[in-house]
Amino acid sequence: MLEVEVYVSLKKTVSDPQGLAVKRSLESLGYSEVKEVRVGKFIQLRLDLEDREKASQRIEEMCKKLLANPIIEDFTFKIK
Amino acid sequence: MLEVEVYVSLKKTVSDPQGLAVKRSLESLGYSEVKEVRVGKFIQLRLDLEDREKASQRIEEMCKKLLANPIIEDFTFKIK
Structure with a gap:
């Protein structure tokens, strides 16, 4: 089992209204040091695979097909 | 500037309907190796601070007050 x-x-070029709202909320709480906020997704998967190289290919596919929108989003992943 | x-x-004890929906979608795409999916948030901040220890305290506060809901969510962070 792989985690x-x-x-x-x-993507840097895409505007992030949710991040902006969070930045403003943090500022209003007194965190004036916050200069930028970007909000994305953190997805944890458990895979019934042992082969890390195969897993890496499959995860790359899953990201491109479903987990991320390659038009506006970047993704990275880590097999633990 | 710190990133x-x-x-x-x-939290593990909290049910995650979004994760379940993603798992089912992945299964329907043929990724039967996916045994569990949990969907959380990935938040990137840029802080106008140099002191990493102070930053760490401030981020911990921000998480507890706004970025996470400590009742149902766990958080970790990394200063790059």
Whole structure:
């Protein structure tokens, strides 16, 4: 069994209204040091696979097909 | 300027309907090796601070107050 963490973030060129709202909320709580906030997804998977190389290919596919939107999002992942 | 990554996930005891929906979608795409999916948040911050210890305290506060819901979510973060 492999544990995988996938990190999905909006591309730098895509505006992030949710991140902006969080930044403003943090500012209003007194955290004026916060200069930028981007909100993405953190996806944890458990895979019934042992072959890490095969898992890596499968996860890459899953990200491109479903977990991320490659038009507006970047993704990275880590097999633990 | 410090770059920070915050990872927010639902506690193990909290059910995750979004994760379940993703798992079912992955299964229907043929990824039968997927045994569990949990969906959380991946938050990237840029902070106008140099002191990493102070930053760590401030981020911990931000997580408890706003970025995560400590009743149902766990969080970790990494200062890069």
